[in-house]
Amino acid sequence: xxxxxxxxxxxxxxxxxxxxxxxxxxxxxxxxxxxxxxxxxxxxxxxxxxxxxxxxxxxxxxxxxxxxxxxxxxxxxxxxxxxxxxxxxxxxxxxxxxxxxxxxxxxxxxxxxxxxxxxxxxxxxxxxxxxxxxxxxxxxxxxxxxxxxxxxxxxxxxxxxxxxxxxxxxxxxxxxxxxxxxxxxxxxxxxxxxxxxxxxxxxxxxxxxxxxxxxxxxxxxxxxxxxxxxxxxxxxxxxxxxxxxxxxxxxxxxxxxxxxxxxxxxxxxxxxxxxxxxxxxxxxxxxxxxxxxxxxxxxxxxxxxxxxxxxxxxxxxxxxxxxxxxxxxxxxxxxxxxxxxxxxxxxxxxxxxxxxxxxxxxxxxxxxxxxxxxxxxxxxxxxxxxxxxxxxxxxxxxxxxxxxxxxxxxxx
Numbered sequence: 001x002x003x004x005x006x007x008x009x010x011x012x013x014x015x016x017x018x019x020x021x022x023x024x025x026x027x028x029x030x031x032x033x034x035x036x037x038x039x040x041x042x043x044x045x046x047x048x049x050x051x052x053x054x055x056x057x058x059x060x061x062x063x064x065x066x067x068x069x070x071x072x073x074x075x076x077x078x079x080x081x082x083x084x085x086x087x088x089x090x091x092x093x094x095x096x097x098x099x100x101x102x103x104x105x106x107x108x109x110x111x112x113x114x115x116x117x118x119x120x121x122x123x124x125x126x127x128x129x130x131x132x133x134x135x136x137x138x139x140x141x142x143x144x145x146x147x148x149x150x151x152x153x154x155x156x157x158x159x160x161x162x163x164x165x166x167x168x169x170x171x172x173x174x175x176x177x178x179x180x181x182x183x184x185x186x187x188x189x190x191x192x193x194x195x196x197x198x199x200x201x202x203x204x205x206x207x208x209x210x211x212x213x214x215x216x217x218x219x220x221x222x223x224x225x226x227x228x229x230x231x232x233x234x235x236x237x238x239x240x241x242x243x244x245x246x247x248x249x250x251x252x253x254x255x256x257x258x259x260x261x262x263x264x265x266x267x268x269x270x271x272x273x274x275x276x277x278x279x280x281x282x283x284x285x286x287x288x289x290x291x292x293x294x295x296x297x298x299x300x301x302x303x304x305x306x307x308x309x310x311x312x313x314x315x316x317x318x319x320x321x322x323x324x325x326x327x328x329x330x331x332x333x334x335x336x337x338x339x340x341x342x343x344x345x346x347x348x349x350x351x352x353x354x355x356x357x358x359x360x361x362x363x364x365x366x367x368x369x370x371x372x373x374x375x376x377x378x379x380x381x382x383x384x385x386x387x388x389x390x391x392x393x394x395x396x397x398x399x400x401x402x403x404x405x406x407x408x409x410x411x412x
Contacts, residue, residue, distance in 0.1 A: 011281035013140075014148035020139040022196045023083075027132065028155040029189035030090050033182040035163025037097055039265060040171045040178040041118065043258060044104070045111045046247045052377065054111055055244045056369020061115055062122035063366075066355050069126050074351025076127065082135040082347070087193035089128035094186035096121040101179035129354035134346040137338050138199035146283050149335045153327065154276035158269070168262025219345050220352055226340055228399030229292075229333040232391065234356040236296050237326075237364050239387030240303040244365030248377050254312050267316045268323025275327040284332060289405035292332040293396045298325040300388025307381030336405065 014020050045054050066073070077085060099117045108114065140148045170178035220227050243265070250261035284291055299322055306318040341349045364384075371380035396403050 011147075013144045014151050017140050017144070019196050019199060020136070020148060020151075022192050023132075023135065023139055024151060024155050026086070026090070026189040026192040026196075027152065028159050029185045029192070030093070030128075031156050031159035032163045032166070033097070033185040033189070034093070035159055035265070036167035036170060036178055036182040036185075037100065037121075039164050039167030039262060040175055040182075041100065041114060042244075042247050043168075043171055043261060044175055045114060046251070048109070048111055051373070052245060052248055052369045053373045054369075055247060056366040056373075057111075057115065058118060059244055059365030059369070061118045062125065065119065065122040066126040066129070066351075069123070070351050070355045073127050073354075074130050074348030077131040077134050077347025077351065078345065079347075081198065082131040082138065083193055083196045083199065085127055085131035086135060087190045089124045089131070090186055090190040090193060092124035093121060093128070094183050094190065096124065097179050097183040097186060101176055101183065104175045104179060126354070129357075130347050130350035133334075133338075133350040133354065135199070137346060139196075142339070145339060146335050147280055149338065150276050150280040150283070150331060153330060153334070154273055154280070158273050162266070164265030164269075165259075165262040167265075168258045168260075172258045217348075217352060219341065219349055223340060224399060224401045225405065226337055226349070228395060228402035229336050230353050230356045232292075232296060232395045232399075232402075233330075233333060235391045235395075236299065236388045238367060239364070239391065240300050240384040242303060242307065242368050242381040242384060244368050245372055245377050245381060248372065249315065253310060253377065254315060256312060260312070263316060264319060267319035268326065271320035271322065271324030272327035275324045276331070279328070279331050284328075286406050288332050288336070289403045292329045293392050293403060295325040295328040296395075297389045297392035299329065300385045300390075300392065303385030303388060304382050305385075307378055307385060 015024070041058060042055060045058060046052075048054075096117050099120075100114060103113050103117065136148055136152055137145060166181075167178055170181055220230060246264045247261055250256045250258075250264055254260060254264075256263070302318050302322040302325065306315055306322065309315040309318060337349070337353060338346070368380055368384065371383065374380075375383075
């Protein structure tokens, strides 16, 4: 066993708390399953329609519930047990996956039914995200929180490595098998989440009103560090996100097939997981704001490299480096947002944050799919990467408080 103050002990500090360990495994299984579903749905819909616009719809349909329910999901996470919300949402995701399995077994001829199921899937994710994000702070003490953020991100990133590869392989064998395996893991994750001991949580006790519902928005608007961090992710990834177009690259540009799509989807995670593990033992100790802005710009640069590449190994390498740069900026942003936010409004702040994250991902996929249909796939990706670089520069000027942050505990 490592000495208490050894590097190894510091690296795994969050796992000394059993509740966090259960949470971490549950988060991994949920994300792993979601990645399998994402690959299977994307490939199945593109097989049915061969229209990149439909791939964009996959993203927007899953994003809209987070946007429309933002005032509800955050308030629920602050008023009720976050672990129970996380577990219940995962059960609903599992049921949606079973519905996709049933549709596939029936032999669907169009994407309409799948879009309806994805809408319910998006509702489950809308409640899951702020509850799970807020729960981390209730499972570990403040001194271990940055370490927990790194490992929590590694759970997500590890799942994005193995999940897409597994999804591509399983879909190649049988779409039904892909959905069945994903459902099994989702129900396993829900069981683990239910088993997490009830943590200490400051429950919102005020009578529900418009003032309490909008408390998250008010806090974000008044705290420029949090506002800058959240909005930076929104606009940078909204412009540069090209995940929705990976089926087009796999089939038409790089000619890689389902296995290749899995590798493309996994590549960002390969870069990110290495960085996440490194950050767990080597946290950013100074100039955190400048580091974040620099790596957001690099995220855009490597998006451009991927967009113009027609060489499979170069495309995969660009996506891996893209994932590594994104992991560093995510680590800084998420640590700052959670530590700068009081627990009583953390659920509502995270609900807003998840809308911004959803907008930058799902809505970004819609942007990419729409632009690809209008001007072509490669120009759409390149445009987005250039836009992300521009956003990093503009935000560094517009939010000097965020740029000047040196330490992740909020000290300037």
